[in-house]
Amino acid sequence: MRMFLGLSACLLVALAGALAFSPRSAPSLRPTDVPVERMRIDGIKASAAGLVLAGELGQIRFSIDQGVSWHPASVSPQRQALITRLVFADAHQGLALGHEGWILRSTDGGRSWHEAAFTDSDGQPLMDAARLPSGDWLAVGAFGRVLRSTDAGQHWAEQSIGAPGDWHLNAIAASPDRHQWLIVGEAGSLLRSTDGGVHWQVIEPFYNGSLYGAVGLGGDVWVAYGMRGKVFRSSDAGLHWSPVRLSRSESLYAGTLGPDGTLLLAGQGGLVLSSRDAGQSFQVLRDGGQENLTDLQVDSSGALLLASDAGLRRLPLPPRPQAASGAPTSSQEIR
Template identity: 60%
Template sequence: MLAPVGMAMALIVTAASIYSFSPRHVPPLQETRIPVDRMQLTTIERSKAGLVIAGELGSILVSADEGQSWKPATISHDRQALITRIVFADPARGLALGHEGWILRTEDGGLTWKEVNFDESNGEPLMSARQLPSGDWLAVGAFGRVLRSTDDGRSWQADSLPGLTDWHLNDIASSADGQQWMIVGEAGTALSSSDGGQSWQAIEPFYNGSLYGAAHLGGDRWVAYGMRGNVFFSADRGASWQQAKVPAPISIYGHAVLPDGELLLVGQGGIVLSSRDGGTNLNIVRREGRASLTDIVVTGDGRWMLSSDGGLQVRTPASANQTQNDGAA
């Protein structure tokens, strides 16, 4: 009996070995979904690569299909630092700005990024940047920090502007022709330039709180926005300002100017505000959720792609009258 049993066991072991090493079809792993709808996102822009968003832990994501799917960009250094803003000078060239003076540069619309500045000893964030008509880049950030690049963003040096203190600088914006410029920040800090950023003048304070952004609306008209629903408009290149009528005391963090001149502002409480009169009056056109909206891009089919501290939000436009009526009901 022992011989047949031994032979049977040997055959079993042999068969098991053959099976273990034989080629087998392995089902493909399920594609990992990027939780773009749950991430902290601070900025969204459009480039030749598609839509580009960024935010928590140095994440930069790109969508080539109008937000239907996303893939991570290639970044030369993983710093795990919050990215505060992405800006593009043209469809290919752009910068990503973050904490610790972090600056990344792209030449392919945001698919790949190369680190060009990082300062571990200085943890203050950079908040905004733009390329001036001269070709220089100017970046601004916390505690009045200003950096300049004279080689298309490849290297950076500390710079200063007249009239600045150590208040945070939150945004630098320009007119479409690149001649008018505005810098806004904490404690009502505001500077203007009418010669393409060659010279800057401090604007007499018209608000004592933080201004988070500015938008040029054509001609000599500007809008600046900030804390607790404070929005101001100027019809003389920033020489004088009037306060706009805003229906909700929410902080406003981002904007878009549509081809027909409509101004959209986004902020706390999932609120989107609209103005069709140059920022004089604003109406609530969308109020949804509790997330703070940080930036907005409008797609070709009219959808609003909104970055927020609660992830990417996708909304369809609604008229101010419809939203107000819905709220009254």
């Protein structure tokens, strides 16, 4: 009996040792899932897939029900680098740009994304991109980096457009007719093109702070915005600029035109401004909060979707007032 117990104990020890040292595959980790209500979002756009947003940890989501629910897009490979900007050339073709020179492209409205460029070491962030009238894509980013793609965003090469120094280039924007183009950036950097992005002219700096974006309003009228609530206006296709006087000092990070032509700007502290006179004066639509607003998108219901570093926000837009001739349209006008 003792011999039997001893053999049984030895057998159990042997089996335990074999189990302890046998090869085992670790369970795969689930992708990090940050709720849209709390994630950092750097871009939101409308596409054939509905609404698409992107930002923190390389996450891209799409919604087919105007933001009621969100689904993870397929991202291959998933680098988990911060995405800084979403851009769509049309309802189907888009780019997501990010840190480490990461470029993802989509041809199905943002449901799936495939890598076109990534730099493992010393990769500067890319900040914006646009498809030019020629069909080429142009991307801009940190330290004056400019990339061009001639094959629908599949391959990219360094491009020189005469940008001054190595200042960060923050945004590229087109006029509504896509003939005039601006690139804006750090230290008041601004380049203009009046031939669809074929040639670029450096404009003498008129501001010593960063410009974060620009919006073409039609004709030769442009508005540029940036650090410390600075807004500038040009009526000669970006050649000369004048400051728009505002009583606010919050930095402005995003701008767009609403369906009715209203100019909308947003930025630090949850601030949203609107202008219905082509950028000559602005009204406060939203004020207060800790979040920084990074992008704007008007949904099909007419509400303004606000991307921020603290999640997605929604702001009902007021109807355009039918004011009598000469009557003020807002008690919050600032100029």
